[in-house]
Amino acid sequence: MDDIKHILNKHADAIIQIRRDLHRIPEPAYTEAKTSAYVADYLNKLCLNVTTGIAKFGVLGAKVFSDSGNSLMLRSELDALPINEETNLSFASNHEGAMHACGHDGHMAMVLGAALVISELSDRLSGRIHFVFQPAEEGPGGAKPMIEEGIMDNPRVDYTLGCHLWPGVKEGQVGIKAGPLMAAMDRFDLTVKGKGGHGAMPHLCVDALDVGTQIVNALQRIVSRQMNPLSPTVITVGQFQAGTTFNIIPEEAYLSGTTRTFDREIWRSWPQRLETVVKGICDAMGASYSLDYQPGYPVTENDSWMADEIRSVAESVVGTENVIIPESTMGGEDISFFLQRSKGCFYFLGVGREGCAPLHNPKFDFHEGVLLTGVEIYCRAALKLLRMG
Numbered sequence: 500m501d502d503i504k505h506i507l508n509k510h511a512d513a514i515i516q517i518r519r520d521l522h523r524i525p526e527p528a529y530t531e532a533k534t535s536a537y538v539a540d541y542l543n544k545l546c547l548n549v550t551t552g553i554a555k556f557g558v559l560g561a562k563v564f565s566d567s568g569n570s571l572m573l574r575s576e577l578d579a580l581p582i583n584e585e586t587n588l589s590f591a592s593n594h595e596g597a598m599h600a601c602g603h604d605g606h607m608a609m610v611l612g613a614a615l616v617i618s619e620l621s622d623r624l625s626g627r628i629h630f631v632f633q634p635a636e637e638g639p640g641g642a643k644p645m646i647e648e649g650i651m652d653n654p655r656v657d658y659t660l661g662c663h664l665w666p667g668v669k670e671g672q673v674g675i676k677a678g679p680l681m682a683a684m685d686r687f688d689l690t691v692k693g694k695g696g697h698g699a700m701p702h703l704c705v706d707a708l709d710v711g712t713q714i715v716n717a718l719q720r721i722v723s724r725q726m727n728p729l730s731p732t733v734i735t736v737g738q739f740q741a742g743t744t745f746n747i748i749p750e751e752a753y754l755s756g757t758t759r760t761f762d763r764e765i766w767r768s769w770p771q772r773l774e775t776v777v778k779g780i781c782d783a784m785g786a787s788y789s790l791d792y793q794p795g796y797p798v799t800e801n802d803s804w805m806a807d808e809i810r811s812v813a814e815s816v817v818g819t820e821n822v823i824i825p826e827s828t829m830g831g832e833d834i835s836f837f838l839q840r841s842k843g844c845f846y847f848l849g850v851g852r853e854g855c856a857p858l859h860n861p862k863f864d865f866h867e868g869v870l871l872t873g874v875e876i877y878c879r880a881a882l883k884l885l886r887m888g
């Protein structure tokens with residue numbers, strides 16, 4: 500057993516305990532006060548240079564090995580989801596209506612665990628490591644406001660590394676891919692305004708519900724008839740509210756939804772494409788509308804050099820045969836903002852087992868042993884990217 504494995508084994512229980520402590524106190528986006536305090540306290544105990552309150556609850560722990568040299572950022576999310584937990588774990592959520600169902604408790608344990616292990620490897624490293632914990636990954640996104648507060652400048656971050664526990668990759672395996680891994684995702688909110696009236700007299704009304712249904716259908720035609728089928732795109736309308744009872748034609752309909760793509764040109768074109776469809780249908784039907792299109796996260800795209808570096812690190816940890824090229828996903832991630840500003844890699848750490856619950860499910864759980872794999876990859880990546888001399 501080499502010395503890193505030895506140090507890691509010594510701290511294995513402590514790393515798993517961090518995950519359990521944080522699993523008990525899940526806090527949804529922009530309410531991460533206790534989580535943020537726990538993380539900051541832990542980093543302070545390791546004598547890092549800690550800054551709190553970045554983009555409300557974001558935390559940065561800086562470990563400086565030398566004034567010159569490169570800087571590496573290890574990134575985790577702080578936020579949980581508004582879900583009632585149904586796992587029956589002994590350390591299940593203490594917070595009614597909130598749960599770490601996206602594995603961010605595990606992500607925090609891995610980045611804190613890396614800080615713990617790396618504190619024993621300082622004499623072998625140069626440059627600096629930023630241990631970064633961001634709020635609100637599940638939306639509206641904490642990465643961008645943290646960047647706007649300067650966390651990637653002075654000194655500049657050269658490399659960004661992060662991972663997501665991933666049921667789509669088998670436990671024991673690691674999924675790493677150069678180029679686009681996760682889609683660009685936006686949100687839109689639409690209110691259609693018609694003219695309400697009696698359900699028996701449609702000719703005296705403009706039926707906002709009917710106009711809304713035409714819009715829902717026409718939006719799907721954008722995907723199926725305007726997009727190149729070889730370039731994956733999604734438009735989902737997730738909310739549609741209209742009407743009060745059976746015999747009133749509704750005056751208003753409210754719809755909201757999301758778009759996904761990997762293609763920059765299509766990403767830029769979404770607002771205009773949606774507006775054209777909505778305006779055309781509303782004009783034809785005599786309705787008016789207000790459409791609020793909000794750009795969300797860019798494509799999560801890995802630098803090919805960095806992906807190669809991390810692949811070779813992962814191969815040394817789990818074996819060449821266990822490092823796979825994962826399927827890309829239409830899910831989005833705001834680590835994309837960090838990856839746009841540095842050489843970066845975001846990879847999937849496999850937690851997939853027969854019958855396991857998916858992410859965002861009230862029964863989501865994972866085998867905690869994978870956290871040690873994640874910590875080891877972080878530490879060996881630091882040793883590779885920030886090696887002395």
Ligand SMILES: [Zn+2]
Pocket residue numbers: 601637858859
């Ligand atoms: Zn999630």
Ligand SMILES: [Zn+2]
Pocket residue numbers: 601602603636663
């Ligand atoms: Zn997540």
